[in-house]
Amino acid sequence: xxxxxxxxxxxxxxxxxxxxxxxxxxxxxxxxxxxxxxxxxxxxxxxxxxxxxxxxxxxxxxxxxxxxxxxxxxxxxxxxxxxxxxxxxxxxxxxxxxxxxxxxxxxxxxxxxxxxxxxxxxxxxxxxxxxxxxxxxxxxxxxxxxxxxxxxxxxxxxxxxxxxxxxxxxxxxxxxxxxxxxxxxxxxxxxxxx
Amino acid sequence: xxxxxxxxxxxxxxxxxxxxxxxxxxxxxxxxxxxxxxxxxxxxxxxxxxxxxxxxxxxxxxxxxxxxxxxxxxxxxxxxxxxxxxxxxxxxxxxxxxxxxxxxxxxxxxxxxxxxxxxxxxxxxxxxxxxxxxxxxxxxxxxxxxxxxxxxxxxxxxxxxxxxxxxx
Numbered sequence: 001x002x003x004x005x006x007x008x009x010x011x012x013x014x015x016x017x018x019x020x021x022x023x024x025x026x027x028x029x030x031x032x033x034x035x036x037x038x039x040x041x042x043x044x045x046x047x048x049x050x051x052x053x054x055x056x057x058x059x060x061x062x063x064x065x066x067x068x069x070x071x072x073x074x075x076x077x078x079x080x081x082x083x084x085x086x087x088x089x090x091x092x093x094x095x096x097x098x099x100x101x102x103x104x105x106x107x108x109x110x111x112x113x114x115x116x117x118x119x120x121x122x123x124x125x126x127x128x129x130x131x132x133x134x135x136x137x138x139x140x141x142x143x144x145x146x147x148x149x150x151x152x153x154x155x156x157x158x159x160x161x162x163x164x165x166x167x168x169x170x171x172x173x174x175x176x177x178x179x180x181x182x183x184x185x186x187x188x189x190x191x192x193x194x
Numbered sequence: 195x196x197x198x199x200x201x202x203x204x205x206x207x208x209x210x211x212x213x214x215x216x217x218x219x220x221x222x223x224x225x226x227x228x229x230x231x232x233x234x235x236x237x238x239x240x241x242x243x244x245x246x247x248x249x250x251x252x253x254x255x256x257x258x259x260x261x262x263x264x265x266x267x268x269x270x271x272x273x274x275x276x277x278x279x280x281x282x283x284x285x286x287x288x289x290x291x292x293x294x295x296x297x298x299x300x301x302x303x304x305x306x307x308x309x310x311x312x313x314x315x316x317x318x319x320x321x322x323x324x325x326x327x328x329x330x331x332x333x334x335x336x337x338x339x340x341x342x343x344x345x346x347x348x349x350x351x352x353x354x355x356x357x358x359x360x361x362x
Contacts, residue, residue: 030263037259046250063257070266071273129242148243151211173199180235183242 028074037066040083043150048090050133051142057097065090087150088160091142098138128190132182140175147172200232210240286357293350300343 028036041062048058048065068089075081133141146152146160154172158165200206202223209215209223215237216224227233 030260033263034259037262038254041255041259042251042253043247045253045255046247049250050246059256062255063262066257066259066262067266067269070263071270129246132242144239145243148240149247169199176235176239177232180238183238 033070036079036082039079040086041066044083044086044090047087047145047150048094050145051138052094052097053134053138061090061093061097064093068093084152084156084160087146087152091160091162094138094142128183128186131186132179135182136175136179140171140178143168143172144175144179148176200230202226202230202233203236206233206236207240210237210244286354289357290354293347293354296350297347300347304340304343 044065045058045062048061049055052058052061065086069082069086072085075085133144136144142161143157146157147154152160154165154168157163157168161168163171205223206215206219206227209219212218216227227237
C-alpha cells in the first residue's frame with residue numbers, strides 16, 4: 001500500500017524531485033513569507049492538531065515544517081503547490097515522530113488526547129466532530145482531513161502521504177462511513193443532552 | 195463492508211468543495227442524495243470538516259513568521275558553512291593518514307637498520323652533559339635521520355592536534 005522501498009523510506013515524489021535540484025535559494029522574501037504564513041499556518045496547525053491530538057506537539061511540528069519549507073527551494077506552481085509541499089513536510093514529520101520508539105505507531109496514538117487538548121474552539125466542532133474524530137485512527141483522521149477539510153484529490157493525498165492512490169480511495173471510503181456513523185451518534189447524543 | 199462508489203460522487207464532491215451545495219445544485223442531484231446513503235455520508239462528513247476548517251482559520255498560531263524566517267536563514271547559513279568546511283575536513287583526514295603512514299614507514303625503516311641509533315643514544319647522553327658542541331661532528335647518518343624524523347613527527351603532531359581541535 002505504502003510507496004516505500006525495503007528500507008521503509010518514501011520514494012521521492014515528483015513534487016520533491018522538482019525541488020531537489022534547486023536548493024540554494026530562499027523560496028520567497030521575508031514579507032512574502034509572512035503573508036503566506038498568515039494564510040496557511042492556521043489550517044496547517046489545525047491539520048496537525050486534529051491528526052496528532054496534541055496541541056503542543058502540533059505547534060512544534062508547525063514551526064519545524066515552515067523551517068524546512070524555507071530551507072528547501074519552492075516547488076513550481078505557486079502557493080497551491082507550496083501548501084501541498086508544506087502538508088507533505090508536516091505529514092513526514094508526524095510519521096517520523098510516530099516512528100520514534102518513545103511514541104506508539106500511527107495506528108496506536110491515544111485518541112483521548114484529541115478530546116482533551118486540541119487547542120481549537122468552536123461549539124459545533126467540539127460537540128460532534130471532535131468526539132467522533134477521537135474514535136478514529138490517526139491515519140483515518142489524516143486522510144479525512146486532507147480530503148474533506150482541505151479538499152485534496154486522491155492523487156494529491158497520495159503525494160502528501162506517500163500512500164498508494166487506489167488504497168487511499170478504499171481507506172477514505174471506510175473512514176467516511178465510520179465517521180459519518182459516529183457523527184450521527186454524536187448529534188443524537190447532543191440533542192438528547194439538550 | 196462493501197466498497198461501492200456512487201456515480202454522483204464526483205459531482206457532489208465538486209459542489210461541496212465549491213460551496214454550491216445544496217442551493218447551487220440541480221433537483222436531480224438533491225433527490226439522489228436524499229436516497230443515497232454514501233452521498234449522505236459524503237455531505238455530512240464534508241460539511242463537518244469544512245466547518246472545523248473555518249473555525250481553525252480564525253486562530254493565529256503562536257509563532258511569529260519573522261522569527262521563523264531568521265531561524266531558517268541561520269539554519270541555511272550553518273548548512274552552507276558545513277558544506278564549505280567539508281573539503282577541509284577531508285584534507286585534514288588525508289593529512290592525518292599521511293602523517294601516520296610517514297611515522298610507520300620511518301619506524302619500520304629504523305627497525306630494519308638494526309636500531310643503531312639506540313646504541314648511539316646510550317652514548318650520547320653522558321657526552322651531552324660534558325660538551326654539547328662535540329656532538330655535531332660525531333653523529334652518523336642514522337642519528338641525523340632519527341633526529342630529523344622525530345622533529346618532523348613532533349611538528350606534524352602539533353599540526354594534527356591543532357587541526358583536530360579546530361575542527362571539533
